[in-house]
Amino acid sequence: MGCIRAEGLVKRFGSVAALSGVSFEVGCGESVALLGPNGAGKSTTLRILAGLLKPDAGRAAVCGYDVQARPREAKACLGFLPEDAVPFLNLTVRENLQYMAVLRGLPDSAVDEALKLLGIEELADRTAASLSRGNRQRLAIALAVMHKPRVLLLDEPLNYLDIPAQQDSVKLFQSLKSSGSAIFVSTHIMSVAERLADKALVINRGRIVWQGPMDELREKAADAGERIEDVVARLMR
Numbered sequence: 001m002g003c004i005r006a007e008g009l010v011k012r013f014g015s016v017a018a019l020s021g022v023s024f025e026v027g028c029g030e031s032v033a034l035l036g037p038n039g040a041g042k043s044t045t046l047r048i049l050a051g052l053l054k055p056d057a058g059r060a061a062v063c064g065y066d067v068q069a070r071p072r073e074a075k076a077c078l079g080f081l082p083e084d085a086v087p088f089l090n091l092t093v094r095e096n097l098q099y100m101a102v103l104r105g106l107p108d109s110a111v112d113e114a115l116k117l118l119g120i121e122e123l124a125d126r127t128a129a130s131l132s133r134g135n136r137q138r139l140a141i142a143l144a145v146m147h148k149p150r151v152l153l154l155d156e157p158l159n160y161l162d163i164p165a166q167q168d169s170v171k172l173f174q175s176l177k178s179s180g181s182a183i184f185v186s187t188h189i190m191s192v193a194e195r196l197a198d199k200a201l202v203i204n205r206g207r208i209v210w211q212g213p214m215d216e217l218r219e220k221a222a223d224a225g226e227r228i229e230d231v232v233a234r235l236m237r
Protein backbone atom coordinates (compact mmCIF):
# COMPACT_ATOMS: atom_id res chain seq x y z
CA MET A 1 0.00 0.00 0.00
CA GLY A 2 1.26 3.49 -0.89
CA CYS A 3 1.38 5.94 2.01
CA ILE A 4 0.06 8.62 -0.37
CA ARG A 5 -2.26 7.90 -3.28
CA ALA A 6 -3.78 10.38 -5.71
CA GLU A 7 -6.14 9.06 -8.36
CA GLY A 8 -7.40 11.25 -11.19
CA LEU A 9 -7.52 14.48 -9.17
CA VAL A 10 -9.40 17.25 -10.92
CA LYS A 11 -9.86 20.75 -9.48
CA ARG A 12 -11.22 23.86 -11.16
CA PHE A 13 -11.39 27.39 -9.80
CA GLY A 14 -14.00 29.04 -12.02
CA SER A 15 -12.57 28.94 -15.53
CA VAL A 16 -9.09 27.89 -14.30
CA ALA A 17 -8.28 24.19 -14.47
CA ALA A 18 -5.83 23.86 -11.57
CA LEU A 19 -5.62 20.04 -11.78
CA SER A 20 -6.71 18.01 -14.80
CA GLY A 21 -6.40 14.38 -13.75
CA VAL A 22 -3.39 13.99 -11.47
CA SER A 23 -2.48 10.47 -10.34
CA PHE A 24 0.57 9.27 -8.43
CA GLU A 25 1.64 7.20 -5.48
CA VAL A 26 4.29 7.70 -2.80
CA GLY A 27 5.33 4.60 -0.91
CA CYS A 28 5.94 4.53 2.84
CA GLY A 29 9.63 5.29 3.44
CA GLU A 30 9.85 7.15 0.12
CA SER A 31 10.58 10.82 -0.50
CA VAL A 32 9.22 12.59 -3.57
CA ALA A 33 9.66 16.18 -4.72
CA LEU A 34 6.81 17.92 -6.54
CA LEU A 35 8.31 20.32 -9.08
CA GLY A 36 6.50 22.67 -11.39
CA PRO A 37 6.31 26.26 -12.61
CA ASN A 38 4.20 28.95 -10.95
CA GLY A 39 0.51 28.13 -11.10
CA ALA A 40 1.16 24.48 -12.09
CA GLY A 41 -1.06 23.05 -9.33
CA LYS A 42 1.44 22.14 -6.59
CA SER A 43 -0.28 23.89 -3.67
CA THR A 44 -3.64 22.67 -4.89
CA THR A 45 -2.32 19.09 -4.84
CA LEU A 46 -0.90 19.50 -1.33
CA ARG A 47 -4.10 21.10 -0.02
CA ILE A 48 -6.20 18.25 -1.42
CA LEU A 49 -3.87 15.65 0.15
CA ALA A 50 -4.07 17.51 3.48
CA GLY A 51 -7.87 17.39 3.31
CA LEU A 52 -8.18 21.19 3.14
CA LEU A 53 -9.65 21.32 -0.36
CA LYS A 54 -12.20 19.03 -1.96
CA PRO A 55 -11.35 17.80 -5.46
CA ASP A 56 -14.06 18.08 -8.13
CA ALA A 57 -13.24 14.54 -9.21
CA GLY A 58 -10.80 11.80 -8.26
CA ARG A 59 -9.70 10.75 -4.82
CA ALA A 60 -6.77 11.17 -2.48
CA ALA A 61 -5.78 8.82 0.31
CA VAL A 62 -3.11 8.97 2.99
CA CYS A 63 -2.16 5.89 5.03
CA GLY A 64 -4.95 4.09 3.19
CA TYR A 65 -7.64 6.55 4.36
CA ASP A 66 -9.62 8.54 1.82
CA VAL A 67 -9.03 12.14 2.92
CA GLN A 68 -12.65 13.12 2.21
CA ALA A 69 -14.45 10.01 3.47
CA ARG A 70 -12.17 9.36 6.51
CA PRO A 71 -10.87 12.84 7.39
CA ARG A 72 -10.15 12.16 11.06
CA GLU A 73 -8.03 9.08 10.41
CA ALA A 74 -6.29 10.74 7.46
CA LYS A 75 -5.49 13.93 9.38
CA ALA A 76 -4.24 11.95 12.39
CA CYS A 77 -1.66 10.25 10.21
CA LEU A 78 -0.34 13.29 8.34
CA GLY A 79 1.72 16.36 9.10
CA PHE A 80 1.37 19.41 6.85
CA LEU A 81 3.82 22.29 6.64
CA PRO A 82 2.25 24.95 4.41
CA GLU A 83 4.43 27.60 2.80
CA ASP A 84 4.84 30.57 5.16
CA ALA A 85 3.01 28.73 7.93
CA VAL A 86 1.80 31.08 10.64
CA PRO A 87 1.53 29.67 14.19
CA PHE A 88 -0.76 31.33 16.74
CA LEU A 89 1.12 34.62 17.07
CA ASN A 90 -0.18 35.63 20.50
CA LEU A 91 0.78 32.27 22.04
CA THR A 92 4.30 31.43 23.16
CA VAL A 93 6.31 28.77 21.36
CA ARG A 94 5.59 26.33 24.20
CA GLU A 95 1.86 27.17 24.22
CA ASN A 96 1.65 26.58 20.44
CA LEU A 97 3.24 23.15 20.93
CA GLN A 98 1.05 22.38 23.97
CA TYR A 99 -2.07 23.27 21.98
CA MET A 100 -1.02 20.97 19.12
CA ALA A 101 -0.14 18.22 21.62
CA VAL A 102 -3.68 18.40 23.05
CA LEU A 103 -5.24 18.33 19.56
CA ARG A 104 -3.08 15.34 18.62
CA GLY A 105 -3.59 13.53 21.94
CA LEU A 106 0.16 13.54 22.69
CA PRO A 107 1.73 13.33 26.17
CA ASP A 108 3.27 16.51 27.73
CA SER A 109 6.72 15.08 27.07
CA ALA A 110 6.12 15.56 23.32
CA VAL A 111 6.36 19.34 23.82
CA ASP A 112 9.87 19.23 25.32
CA GLU A 113 10.89 16.66 22.75
CA ALA A 114 9.76 18.93 19.88
CA LEU A 115 11.50 21.98 21.42
CA LYS A 116 14.72 19.98 21.60
CA LEU A 117 14.36 18.43 18.15
CA LEU A 118 14.19 21.84 16.48
CA GLY A 119 16.68 23.51 18.84
CA ILE A 120 14.16 26.08 20.04
CA GLU A 121 14.28 25.41 23.82
CA GLU A 122 15.60 28.92 24.50
CA LEU A 123 12.66 30.41 22.62
CA ALA A 124 10.02 28.42 24.52
CA ASP A 125 8.60 31.37 26.46
CA ARG A 126 8.69 33.91 23.62
CA THR A 127 5.50 34.69 21.72
CA ALA A 128 5.44 33.42 18.15
CA ALA A 129 4.89 37.05 17.04
CA SER A 130 8.27 38.04 18.47
CA LEU A 131 10.25 35.37 16.58
CA SER A 132 12.43 35.98 13.55
CA ARG A 133 11.07 34.52 10.29
CA GLY A 134 13.51 31.59 10.46
CA ASN A 135 12.67 30.75 14.06
CA ARG A 136 8.98 30.93 13.19
CA GLN A 137 9.70 28.38 10.45
CA ARG A 138 11.43 26.12 12.99
CA LEU A 139 8.33 26.30 15.19
CA ALA A 140 6.11 25.51 12.18
CA ILE A 141 8.25 22.45 11.42
CA ALA A 142 8.05 21.36 15.08
CA LEU A 143 4.24 21.67 14.94
CA ALA A 144 4.10 19.60 11.73
CA VAL A 145 6.32 16.74 12.92
CA MET A 146 5.73 16.50 16.67
CA HIS A 147 3.42 13.47 16.29
CA LYS A 148 5.96 11.72 14.01
CA PRO A 149 3.52 11.53 11.11
CA ARG A 150 3.51 8.59 8.72
CA VAL A 151 2.91 11.10 5.89
CA LEU A 152 4.67 14.45 5.83
CA LEU A 153 3.56 17.12 3.33
CA LEU A 154 6.06 19.95 3.02
CA ASP A 155 5.76 23.21 1.06
CA GLU A 156 9.13 25.02 0.73
CA PRO A 157 10.27 23.58 4.09
CA LEU A 158 13.75 25.13 4.23
CA ASN A 159 12.63 28.73 3.52
CA TYR A 160 14.15 31.27 5.92
CA LEU A 161 16.25 28.68 7.80
CA ASP A 162 19.92 29.37 8.45
CA ILE A 163 22.42 26.79 7.20
CA PRO A 164 22.71 24.76 10.46
CA ALA A 165 18.90 24.75 10.85
CA GLN A 166 18.57 23.55 7.23
CA GLN A 167 20.96 20.70 8.02
CA ASP A 168 19.10 19.79 11.21
CA SER A 169 15.75 19.84 9.41
CA VAL A 170 17.03 17.69 6.53
CA LYS A 171 18.32 15.17 9.10
CA LEU A 172 14.98 15.24 10.90
CA PHE A 173 13.01 14.58 7.70
CA GLN A 174 15.45 11.84 6.72
CA SER A 175 15.11 10.14 10.08
CA LEU A 176 11.32 10.16 9.73
CA LYS A 177 11.73 8.64 6.27
CA SER A 178 14.09 5.96 7.63
CA SER A 179 11.43 5.00 10.14
CA GLY A 180 8.91 4.51 7.34
CA SER A 181 7.28 7.90 6.77
CA ALA A 182 6.51 9.17 3.28
CA ILE A 183 7.86 12.65 2.53
CA PHE A 184 6.18 14.73 -0.19
CA VAL A 185 7.84 18.08 -0.75
CA SER A 186 6.91 20.94 -3.04
CA THR A 187 9.77 23.31 -3.85
CA HIS A 188 11.11 25.68 -6.49
CA ILE A 189 14.65 25.18 -5.25
CA MET A 190 16.32 22.28 -7.04
CA SER A 191 19.01 21.83 -4.38
CA VAL A 192 16.27 21.45 -1.76
CA ALA A 193 14.54 18.81 -3.91
CA GLU A 194 17.85 16.98 -4.31
CA ARG A 195 18.59 17.09 -0.58
CA LEU A 196 15.15 15.88 0.46
CA ALA A 197 13.86 13.58 -2.24
CA ASP A 198 14.83 10.39 -4.06
CA LYS A 199 12.19 10.80 -6.74
CA ALA A 200 10.63 13.71 -8.61
CA LEU A 201 7.19 14.44 -10.01
CA VAL A 202 7.03 17.28 -12.51
CA ILE A 203 3.64 18.95 -12.87
CA ASN A 204 2.71 21.51 -15.48
CA ARG A 205 -0.69 23.12 -16.14
CA GLY A 206 -2.40 20.65 -13.83
CA ARG A 207 -0.92 17.49 -15.36
CA ILE A 208 2.02 15.27 -14.39
CA VAL A 209 4.49 15.59 -17.26
CA TRP A 210 7.39 13.53 -15.91
CA GLN A 211 8.10 11.24 -12.99
CA GLY A 212 11.13 9.21 -12.04
CA PRO A 213 14.18 8.90 -9.81
CA MET A 214 16.22 12.04 -9.02
CA ASP A 215 19.25 10.05 -10.23
CA GLU A 216 17.71 9.87 -13.69
CA LEU A 217 17.52 13.68 -13.78
CA ARG A 218 21.16 13.85 -12.65
CA GLU A 219 22.16 11.40 -15.40
CA LYS A 220 20.25 13.37 -18.05
CA ALA A 221 22.05 16.51 -16.89
CA ALA A 222 25.46 14.82 -16.89
CA ASP A 223 24.87 13.31 -20.37
CA ALA A 224 23.91 16.71 -21.79
CA GLY A 225 26.67 18.55 -19.92
CA GLU A 226 23.99 20.68 -18.24
CA ARG A 227 22.88 21.53 -14.74
CA ILE A 228 19.94 19.58 -13.30
CA GLU A 229 17.95 22.87 -13.27
CA ASP A 230 18.31 23.08 -17.08
CA VAL A 231 16.87 19.59 -17.53
CA VAL A 232 13.97 20.26 -15.15
CA ALA A 233 13.21 23.66 -16.71
CA ARG A 234 12.91 21.96 -20.10
CA LEU A 235 10.46 19.39 -18.69
CA MET A 236 8.35 22.25 -17.31
CA ARG A 237 8.03 24.15 -20.57
Ligand SMILES: Nc1ncnc2c1ncn2[C@@H]1O[C@H](COP(=O)(O)OP(=O)(O)OP(=O)(O)O)[C@@H](O)[C@H]1O
Pocket: 013, 016, 017, 018, 036, 037, 038, 039, 040, 041, 042, 043, 044, 045
Ligand atom coordinates in the same frame (compact mmCIF):
# COMPACT_ATOMS: atom_id res chain seq x y z
N1 LIG B 1 -8.48 29.79 -4.32
C1 LIG B 1 -8.25 29.95 -5.63
N2 LIG B 1 -9.09 30.67 -6.39
C2 LIG B 1 -8.90 30.82 -7.72
N3 LIG B 1 -7.86 30.28 -8.39
C3 LIG B 1 -7.00 29.55 -7.69
C4 LIG B 1 -7.13 29.34 -6.27
N4 LIG B 1 -6.11 28.56 -5.85
C5 LIG B 1 -5.36 28.29 -6.94
N5 LIG B 1 -5.88 28.87 -8.03
C6 LIG B 1 -5.35 28.79 -9.40
O1 LIG B 1 -5.09 27.43 -9.68
C7 LIG B 1 -3.87 27.30 -10.40
C8 LIG B 1 -2.90 26.41 -9.61
O2 LIG B 1 -2.53 27.12 -8.45
P1 LIG B 1 -1.52 26.52 -7.36
O3 LIG B 1 -1.49 27.50 -6.23
O4 LIG B 1 -1.87 25.13 -7.06
O5 LIG B 1 -0.14 26.56 -8.16
P2 LIG B 1 1.35 26.33 -7.64
O6 LIG B 1 1.95 25.29 -8.52
O7 LIG B 1 1.35 26.05 -6.18
O8 LIG B 1 2.00 27.74 -7.97
P3 LIG B 1 3.20 28.57 -7.28
O9 LIG B 1 4.46 27.84 -7.59
O10 LIG B 1 3.13 29.88 -8.00
O11 LIG B 1 2.91 28.69 -5.81
C9 LIG B 1 -3.35 28.71 -10.64
O12 LIG B 1 -3.80 29.13 -11.91
C10 LIG B 1 -4.02 29.51 -9.54
O13 LIG B 1 -4.18 30.86 -9.93
